[in-house]
Amino acid sequence: MSQPLVVDTVPGLRAQIREWRREGLSVAMVPTMGALHDGHISLVGAALATADRCVVSIFVNPAQFAPTEDLDKYPRQLARDLDRLTEAGAQLAFTPTVSEMYPAGFATKISVGGPSSGLESDFRPTFFEGVATVVAKLFLQALPDYAIFGEKDYQQLCVVRKLCRDLDLPVDIVGAPTVRDAHGLAMSSRNAYLDAAELDVARQLNVILRQTAAALAAGADENGVTGKATAALLEAGFDSVDYVAARESLTLTSWRRDGDGRLLAAAWLGRTRLIDNVEVSSFIP
Template sequence: MRVIHTNQDMKDVCRSVERPVGLVPTMGALHEGHLALVRLAKQENRTLAATIFVNPAQFGPGEDLQKYPRDLEKDLDLLRNEGADLVYVPDVEEVYPPGFDSWVEVGGLGDKLEGAHRPGHFRGVATVVAKLFNLIQPDRAYFGQKDGQQTAIVRKMVKDLDFRVDVVVVPTVRNSDGLALSSRNVYLTQEQRRAAPVIYRALCASSRLWGDGGRNGDRLRAEVLATLRQEPVLDGIDYVSVADAETLEELEQVQGRAMVSVAVRLGNTRLIDNVILD
């Protein structure tokens, strides 16, 4: 496994690797959710490339950039054990050198849901992903469904800007109690961790209603809210959405593929999750 730190070295190496190349972009603090992406990428490609970069451009003022979990040696050991071929670990100055001022604007998809609560977040995500696509030139790139809005935005960017890469979305990996795996779960106190599975229970309540024929968007949203409000430990609900899975437009009636998504706060920790109705 080669660990590479500069753009030029990564470009040089990627010109001569065996194809197809599968890319797994991460911010580190790897868990089984990330490793599910890594394993599928290893299975489907001749060369597996991963990246570890805590991207400051996708953090807003007052967010957890400084305390975001980091354990590079552990991450590298995990990737080595999974058979990764290349791991790109750049410094911030390598990705955003002095004078950097070109950004990927993602339009209306980035203004909803997470974008409404984290202005500029998806501009940062789209820009760094575009840079990685240009640098590594992967044939396939792997993302987790837990970040459902992110996957919709990356797919739209790939389509709009004609990137030659297939975006592969991998189902959310969960703990046995349903809580989606997330690097930020380490922030939770014991009490908050016991309460957190209510998020998935609420999403499942909407899935059951939909499975029973419920198609009214307001009813589905109300079902999620009613379940979330049963948990007194929650400190806030930022949004409950029932939206078209591609356009992220809120739905009055679910007629096609839809995404039910939520963002909640437990203390200072903000967790997101979603399920697909299809």
């Protein structure tokens, strides 16, 4: 298979997509920050199942990192990423520089309300502003028909959907299931930071979340079981827990027991912060 075309400028990106449009081809986009793993590759597969052409953006977005976060050490491995995209069949890789995305004098930010409130925002208050701004730019630069996002970053998926609805961005947002390793750990570029002992602990996150979701679906008290989940994560070896919370699945408002929801969590292992989520079925007494 041939390597995808690599472009690093907005005019180059638009020129190729215009050519596809002249051929009557549909386009799906997969926004990433690189360090591609099997979860990302599954998104490429979903894109190619949805549209005729797939463009993958690889851009470590400084706007979504707080000053205390891991921007400098975030893994960057473009050559390996392009090899993976070749195997996956993506046709175009968009690899802009920071100055291409945020030229001198750039001063615009996008703030999305609703599903961005709470959870991640309580601990990373600038994160979704950075996500919304870069995603809006990518959509306006590429004008894809579809964009594929993984459900592992579930709150982010809800924020992007809200962004497109509120601003009438003509992009169909497709959520793809979380890809997990054989032990149930959600694939993440940050998993590379974990040593063998930490991986054993990290793999308990999904186990505890599933147990908690089952208890909620069976009618257990929400505050009681989420508190027990936090205690169980700490007992399993996590250093701290930012949150374990049940939310309504579309708006991320408080979960109603008669509706489907999501149980979301964020916890720390050393310097590595892991997030995950699972479905919560409605309680039927």
